[in-house]
Amino acid sequence: MKKLMEVKDLTVSLSNGLPAVKNITFDLHENEVLGIVGESGSGKTLTVHSLLGLIPRSQAFIKTGSILFEDKDLSLLPEKGMRHVRGKEISIIFQDPFSAFNPTMRIGKQIIESLLQHTNLNKKEAKKEVLKTLHLVGINDPELRYSQYPHELSGGLLQRAMIALALSPPPKILIADEPTTALDVTIQAQILSVLKRLQNISILFITHDLGVVSQFCDRVMVMYAGKIVEMGKMKTILEKPKHPYTKMLLKSHPAYSKQKRLEVIPGSLPPLSLKRDACAFANRCPQAMNICVKKEPQLIKNSRYQQSACFLNDLRKKNVKSKKPKKTLSPL
Amino acid sequence: MLKVKNLKKHFRPSKKLLKAVDDVSFEIKAGETLGLVGESGSGKSTLGKMLLSLYKPTSGEIYFEDKNLASLSRKEQKLVQRDMQIIFQDPYSSLNPKLTIEEIIKEPLLIHRTLPKNEQNRRVDELLELTKLPLRSKQKYPYEFSGGERQRIGIARALALSPKFIVCDEPISALDVSIQAQIMNLLEDLQKELGLTYLFIAHDLAMVRHISTRVAVMYLGKIVELAPTEELFSNPKHPYTEALLSSYPELNTRTKKSNFILTGDIPSPLSPPSGCKFHTRCPKALFSCSEKEPKLKEIKRNHLGACHLD
Amino acid sequence: MNDLYDPLDKKQLLDVIEETHHKSAWQRFVSSQTGMIGLILLSILLFFTLFGPYLTSFTHLDINLSNINKRPGMTHWFGTDDLGRDLFTRLWMGARISLFVGIGAAFIDLVVGVLYGSLSALFGRKVDEIMMRFSDVLYAVPHILMMILFITVFGNGLFSIMLALTLAGWINMARIVRSKLLEVKERDFVQAALVFGSSKRRIILKHLIPNSVGIIITTVTYSIPSAIFTESFLSFLGLGLHPPAASWGILISEGIDALQYYPWRLVFPAIILSLTIYAFNAIGDALRDAFDPQRRHAL
Numbered sequence: 001m002k003k004l005m006e007v008k009d010l011t012v013s014l015s016n017g018l019p020a021v022k023n024i025t026f027d028l029h030e031n032e033v034l035g036i037v038g039e040s041g042s043g044k045t046l047t048v049h050s051l052l053g054l055i056p057r058s059q060a061f062i063k064t065g066s067i068l069f070e071d072k073d074l075s076l077l078p079e080k081g082m083r084h085v086r087g088k089e090i091s092i093i094f095q096d097p098f099s100a101f102n103p104t105m106r107i108g109k110q111i112i113e114s115l116l117q118h119t120n121l122n123k124k125e126a127k128k129e130v131l132k133t134l135h136l137v138g139i140n141d142p143e144l145r146y147s148q149y150p151h152e153l154s155g156g157l158l159q160r161a162m163i164a165l166a167l168s169p170p171p172k173i174l175i176a177d178e179p180t181t182a183l184d185v186t187i188q189a190q191i192l193s194v195l196k197r198l199q200n201i202s203i204l205f206i207t208h209d210l211g212v213v214s215q216f217c218d219r220v221m222v223m224y225a226g227k228i229v230e231m232g233k234m235k236t237i238l239e240k241p242k243h244p245y246t247k248m249l250l251k252s253h254p255a256y257s258k259q260k261r262l263e264v265i266p267g268s269l270p271p272l273s274l275k276r277d278a279c280a281f282a283n284r285c286p287q288a289m290n291i292c293v294k295k296e297p298q299l300i301k302n303s304r305y306q307q308s309a310c311f312l313n314d315l316r317k318k319n320v321k322s323k324k325p326k327k328t329l330s331p332l
Numbered sequence: 333m334l335k336v337k338n339l340k341k342h343f344r345p346s347k348k349l350l351k352a353v354d355d356v357s358f359e360i361k362a363g364e365t366l367g368l369v370g371e372s373g374s375g376k377s378t379l380g381k382m383l384l385s386l387y388k389p390t391s392g393e394i395y396f397e398d399k400n401l402a403s404l405s406r407k408e409q410k411l412v413q414r415d416m417q418i419i420f421q422d423p424y425s426s427l428n429p430k431l432t433i434e435e436i437i438k439e440p441l442l443i444h445r446t447l448p449k450n451e452q453n454r455r456v457d458e459l460l461e462l463t464k465l466p467l468r469s470k471q472k473y474p475y476e477f478s479g480g481e482r483q484r485i486g487i488a489r490a491l492a493l494s495p496k497f498i499v500c501d502e503p504i505s506a507l508d509v510s511i512q513a514q515i516m517n518l519l520e521d522l523q524k525e526l527g528l529t530y531l532f533i534a535h536d537l538a539m540v541r542h543i544s545t546r547v548a549v550m551y552l553g554k555i556v557e558l559a560p561t562e563e564l565f566s567n568p569k570h571p572y573t574e575a576l577l578s579s580y581p582e583l584n585t586r587t588k589k590s591n592f593i594l595t596g597d598i599p600s601p602l603s604p605p606s607g608c609k610f611h612t613r614c615p616k617a618l619f620s621c622s623e624k625e626p627k628l629k630e631i632k633r634n635h636l637g638a639c640h641l642d
Numbered sequence: 643m644n645d646l647y648d649p650l651d652k653k654q655l656l657d658v659i660e661e662t663h664h665k666s667a668w669q670r671f672v673s674s675q676t677g678m679i680g681l682i683l684l685s686i687l688l689f690f691t692l693f694g695p696y697l698t699s700f701t702h703l704d705i706n707l708s709n710i711n712k713r714p715g716m717t718h719w720f721g722t723d724d725l726g727r728d729l730f731t732r733l734w735m736g737a738r739i740s741l742f743v744g745i746g747a748a749f750i751d752l753v754v755g756v757l758y759g760s761l762s763a764l765f766g767r768k769v770d771e772i773m774m775r776f777s778d779v780l781y782a783v784p785h786i787l788m789m790i791l792f793i794t795v796f797g798n799g800l801f802s803i804m805l806a807l808t809l810a811g812w813i814n815m816a817r818i819v820r821s822k823l824l825e826v827k828e829r830d831f832v833q834a835a836l837v838f839g840s841s842k843r844r845i846i847l848k849h850l851i852p853n854s855v856g857i858i859i860t861t862v863t864y865s866i867p868s869a870i871f872t873e874s875f876l877s878f879l880g881l882g883l884h885p886p887a888a889s890w891g892i893l894i895s896e897g898i899d900a901l902q903y904y905p906w907r908l909v910f911p912a913i914i915l916s917l918t919i920y921a922f923n924a925i926g927d928a929l930r931d932a933f934d935p936q937r938r939h940a941l
Contacts, residue, residue: 190595209509215582249510254538254541268480420830486834
């Protein structure tokens, strides 16, 4: 499949110099849905917002790396250039639909504005397109909704309107930043079915919800503490996770664990300032080894459809089983 | 242990009528965990709070251990307060930021004065151990703790008076996925160790399934289905339950696979549909569904449903 | 190197990670640049307010007609006015009056506002409705007009002016206190206290008040400069204190008349007034940020 976007070694630092997101490398192909899964502090939002240059320089900036899209490196593009990409070639939808719309303007007007700005259509043609898109996203009475204000629509409807906005004009890539997190489950299902129906588009889907990712994504990228820890085909990751974090995440959720007792990931995320040349998951990993606090694991290929960043891979290569942790003896 | 009969809670925000809880009846047996699921407007949170007298019922009765809560004297009320407690959803607002952890956990003990002063400190230590919190947390303030730890403090506080029944109002919704399992396990362990009875209110069906013995599904103030957990998940009878389960394909449980995606939005509880409140979104709705409201009745043994089609 | 792949002894790791990166309110205030600048500035101003007049050999009333309108120099650091009075001394005597009146008025606002707002919030519903509508009506009356009427009736003594300044200010405090109390009332930990059977009195003392103190302090810190400015404004218009008293407003008023030839007579009081107002506002801003509970994980 053709590659639409190639992100190479992206590192985003906060204003105080600390790298919040490190060495992110992944590709997005045509017509695929890539899920980005991570909890708070994983850096998934920061990564994705950096792709579109949405982070103010006072908060964070791209330190190194490149974002190749259509022969351009987005990381080097000035704001003027970004504006041609945003909303036209790459669109984004957020968790809160209310923040996407101007509360004092009618929905239709806002969507048509985007179309008129990025295409050559005249007003009449544009309106037709907008109504078509509103219908596409499952809004049953597009004429009515076109002339309504944002506050007149419910959360689910407004979320759909936001998708319609992001699709006008149809982008090559749609970034969905936790679009269903704030919605009720039955409405969430509706929105996901709308997204599933979209054609000729690649979607970057960010979420913390494993269930949603498994329903919807072709490939998935698991992030932890600013790094990619595992990446690969959805089914492969679900059935044969290689990274301890992914494994434990699956085991701690009753939908994926057959056991009576949920497996717990002890401890919590280490603070940003503490990160050095070590695996950020080491303090919580039941299989941690000495090397895990001495070097940082790199993302390597486990198989055709899977990559993971873990020193256990080295053992696999050598076909050695990891030793069980010794009981700590008190010094005599 | 707990019996609820025809419970109703109506609000009147700016003169309109909001039937948050509309004629709900059920029982909770001692030692069991009743899961309560529903989306926005279902009334599940309001119901939970009514059991603890945070809201006064508009009508209907609540019986705790065969005593009608409404008819208790002040003294008896105080006794019942010890037996029924709550754990809240938001770990960031469930603890008073100006008090130390010790003061927070001690508060119920101070109000009820069941233990002499020297015993109170021991009890606090006991509770911290039960909830796997380090003893040196006592002098710290809530802002020094993470969401998961705060939730444990909330649980420790709820256990202070050795209650028999705890309403868990979405105790894990605000936590990260990897922390949710910690709290779920803690709740299960405590139930076994202390013989607790839970009303587990949540919207994550997978978690509800994991911890509940029976599950009740609510929609716009009414219970539409109530059954033992596995029975509900493998043989849902109400179309709404089926739709909810369809949203979690990873649960993969049902014997017949009907995949529903509902149309339309959840109606506002301020203007609920006529007849069966679900009929506007129900793929199986008949005309009669818009006229008459179905009653919750026994369809199979122990399996209750409120649908005209059963 | 075989032992690289040996299991990790996690004990040392766990201890290091224990550090918390949360700060208390005071720590947040101290780490705010603006706040500290404001605090330092205010301390300097207070120092001069208290000790300034003693640093010179003049009093603020000493008239010396042979020394009128002298430029700032070695004997008169801020120059003199048209009656030969030392402006440095007059400025800091004026500071005492302005600060006294300003802080006094803010304090009365505080007491009345907190009482009114608390009663309104805690009694709720009907009482709250009535009290709030009453204060709304009062708030609609033009404040300056009210103050002028008050002063006309009660004269322009120090306390009369202080009271005049509070006429509209307390309403703002009352609204803020009421809104904060209503918000805190709904928080889960108050609900939890109710579930435990806590008495209303206990909830108010242990839960509601401690969590409202933050915003009350912040609001007071903002009302002070507001009151000081209003007093200066009134005096400037000739409605406040009268000469030979020396509030900043009077000095500024006298200074404006002489702006063309003796600009220092306006410049010094104006600068000191501005710095004082800035200092209080800066502290207020830092306090507001320090008390702000928006401390959740981002990213």
